Amino acid sequence: MATHRRPRQPRLARATLTAAAATAVALGAAAAAQASPADPAVASHPSEQEVKQQVDELYAQAETATERYDGTRERVRQLRVEAASLQDQVARGRDALNRMLEDLSEIAGAQYRSGGIAPTMQLMLSSDPDGYLDRATALDRLAAQQADVLHEVATKQRALDQRRAEAAARLADLETARHDLVRDKQDVQRRLGRARALLDTLTGGQRARLTAEDARAARQRVNAATGGVGLSSLPAPDARAATAVAAATGALGSPYFYGAAGPYSFDCSGLMYWAWRQAGVTLPRTSQAQAGAGRRIPLSEARPGDLVIYYGDMHHVGMYVGGGTIIHAPYPGARVRYESARTMPIAAVVRV
Incomplete structure (x- = not known):
C-alpha cells in the first residue's frame, strides 16, 4: 500500500526559511513599536x-x-x-x-x-x-x-x-x-x-526645580500686579476685615493640607475660615458656600479682606489684600503665599 508523505526538505532550505521568518517577525515588531504611540518605556518617563x-x-x-x-x-x-x-x-x-x-x-x-x-x-x-x-x-x-x-x-x-x-x-x-x-x-x-x-518619576533635583520655578513665577505675577512697588495701602472696609487680613498674612508660609483649617496648615477655604474666625466671624466651611457669605462686588471695588472665588465650580478661594493681589493656600506641596488676583478665572468677589 502506498504511503502519502511529503518529500523531505533539505536542511539548508529549512534553515533559510526559519531565519527569514525570524527576521520578518523582528522587523514587524520593530515597526509596530515605532508606530505605537503608547510605548510603555516612553510613557513611563514623561518630561x-x-x-x-x-x-x-x-x-x-x-x-x-x-x-x-x-x-x-x-x-x-x-x-x-x-x-x-x-x-x-x-x-x-x-x-x-x-x-x-x-x-x-x-x-x-x-x-x-x-x-x-x-x-x-x-x-x-x-x-x-x-x-x-x-x-x-x-x-x-x-x-x-x-x-x-x-x-x-x-x-x-x-x-x-x-x-x-x-x-x-x-x-x-x-x-x-x-x-x-x-x-x-x-x-x-x-x-x-x-x-x-x-x-516620583522625577529626580529630587527635578522636583526641587519645579517647586522653585513655581514659587518664582508666583512672585513675578505678584510684582506684575503691584507694579513692583509692593501691596497698596488700601484700607480694609472695617476692623473685622483688617483683623482677618492680619491673620491670613500671619499664615504666610504655612503648608497646604487638605481638610485643614489652621492654625498650622490649611486648604484654600480653610485659610479663609480660620482667618475670619480670628475676627469673630464664622464663615461657611467650603469655597462654594463662602461665595454666598456676603455681598457680591466687582473686582475693581475689592478691598482687603474680601473673598475672591475662582473657577466655574467655585472650588478655590483667596483673600484680597490690595494691589491686585490675594493670599491663598495654593495646592498640596505649596505654602500659603501671595498671588495675582487675576491668575485664575474669577467667579465672584464677596464682601463679608
Whole structure:
C-alpha cells in the first residue's frame, strides 16, 4: 500500500526559511513599536513639563474633591448636633408624657374610689349632704382636669412621635453622610496619590526645580500686579476685615493640607475660615458656600479682606489684600503665599 508523505526538505532550505521568518517577525515588531504611540518605556518617563501639567490637573481635581470633602464633613458635624438635639427632645418629651400619664392615673383612681353609685342616690343616702355636694363639686373639677390632661397627653404624644420621626431621619442622613465622607476622602487621596506617583518619576533635583520655578513665577505675577512697588495701602472696609487680613498674612508660609483649617496648615477655604474666625466671624466651611457669605462686588471695588472665588465650580478661594493681589493656600506641596488676583478665572468677589 502506498504511503502519502511529503518529500523531505533539505536542511539548508529549512534553515533559510526559519531565519527569514525570524527576521520578518523582528522587523514587524520593530515597526509596530515605532508606530505605537503608547510605548510603555516612553510613557513611563514623561518630561518635567509633562509631569507638571499632569500634576497640576490632578491637584485641581483633588482640590475640587477636597471642597466636597470639607462640605460633607461639615454636614456630618451639623447632622450630629441636630440628631443629638432631637434625641434629647425625645427623651425629655417621653419623661413629660410619663409624668402626665401618672397624673391621669391618679385622677382616674380618685374617680373610681368615689364612684359606683348614681350621684342622686349618693345625695339621698348621704348623712352629710353638704359635704357630699362639696365632694361632688371637687369630682367635677377632677373630671374637667382629666379632660384637659387627656387633651394635653394626645398633643404631647403627637409631638413626641414627630420628634422621633425627625430624629430617625437625621440619623439616616448622618449614616449616608458618613459613607459620603469616606468616599470623598478616598477620592482626594486617590488623586493626590497619582500626583505623588508622577512626581516620583522625577529626580529630587527635578522636583526641587519645579517647586522653585513655581514659587518664582508666583512672585513675578505678584510684582506684575503691584507694579513692583509692593501691596497698596488700601484700607480694609472695617476692623473685622483688617483683623482677618492680619491673620491670613500671619499664615504666610504655612503648608497646604487638605481638610485643614489652621492654625498650622490649611486648604484654600480653610485659610479663609480660620482667618475670619480670628475676627469673630464664622464663615461657611467650603469655597462654594463662602461665595454666598456676603455681598457680591466687582473686582475693581475689592478691598482687603474680601473673598475672591475662582473657577466655574467655585472650588478655590483667596483673600484680597490690595494691589491686585490675594493670599491663598495654593495646592498640596505649596505654602500659603501671595498671588495675582487675576491668575485664575474669577467667579465672584464677596464682601463679608
